[in-house]
Amino acid sequence: SQTIHQWPATLVQPVGSPLSLECTVEGTSNPNLYWYRQAAGRGLQLLFYSVGIGQISSEVPQNLSASRPQDRQFILSSKKLLLSDSGFYLCAWSAPGAHTGELFFGEGSRLTVL
Amino acid sequence: GQNIDQPTEMTATEGAIVQINCTYQTSGFNGLFWYQQHAGEAPTFLSYNVLDGLEEKGRFSSFLSRSKGYSYLLLKELQMKDSASYLCAVSDSNYQLIWGAGTKLIIKP
Numbered sequence: 242s243q244t245i246h247q248w249p250a251t252l253v254q255p256v257g258s259p260l261s262l263e264c265t266v267e268g269t270s271n272p273n274l275y276w277y278r279q280a281a282g283r284g285l286q287l288l289f290y291s292v293g294i295g296q297i298s299s300e301v302p303q304n305l306s307a308s309r310p311q312d313r314q315f316i317l318s319s320k321k322l323l324l325s326d327s328g329f330y331l332c333a334w335s336a337p338g339a340h341t342g343e344l345f346f347g348e349g350s351r352l353t354v355l
Numbered sequence: 356g357q358n359i360d361q362p363t364e365m366t367a368t369e370g371a372i373v374q375i376n377c378t379y380q381t382s383g384f385n386g387l388f389w390y391q392q393h394a395g396e397a398p399t400f401l402s403y404n405v406l407d408g409l410e411e412k413g414r415f416s417s418f419l420s421r422s423k424g425y426s427y428l429l430l431k432e433l434q435m436k437d438s439a440s441y442l443c444a445v446s447d448s449n450y451q452l453i454w455g456a457g458t459k460l461i462i463k464p
Binding site for chain 2 (some may be wrong): 287344346347
């Protein structure tokens with residue numbers, strides 16, 4: 242069966258510090274991968290998605306970046322965090338080539354920037 | 356612009372029935388999804404509608420009317436564990452999901 246894990250679960254970072262969130266998927270090949278951010282009272286905001294290694298599409302201009310160094314690994318990074326980067330970050334995968342909205346989410350990472 | 360509207364919060368009684376509505380305006384339509392999200396956890400998939408009508412899955416049912424840009428999620432025989440947020444999402448013409456802000460459902464004994 243397929244599983245998805247992301248870490249760390251929670252982190253508190255000072256403004257201007259770097260960020261790295263990691264996500265891995267097991268049990269499937271060539272998944273579509275996504276990074277979302279969820280702010281309180283707002284819908285999920287798609288940050289990045291990837292349909293293959295090295296292929297990253299950015300949905301929102303910001304100081305965040307994403308990389309997919311391996312087929313089932315997706316990393317969200319920032320060189321310098323802003324206060325507005327605080328939120329609940331979710332990694333998700335969907336079946337390769339599938340045009341469906343059935344996403345499978347990781348446990349989430351709650352980021353607080355102080 | 357693209358927009359998904361759903362009530363912010365609803366309250367219902369254990370054992371009762373509740374209907375959570377969702378209206379949408381999107382550029383194209385390739386299906387509507389409902390997800391459940393317990394506090395502090397990730398969303399989990401509940402249902403998918405692409406054709407008009409009712410889809411039933413146990414205690415949960417989801418209805419779609421494409422002409423009206425409207426859907427609802429019906430929860431029967433409510434249990435305390437159903438206390439959660441329910442997210443409506445629409446797949447647009449580019450197969451990207453547009454998400455509503457979610458409806459927080461509070462179940463009272």
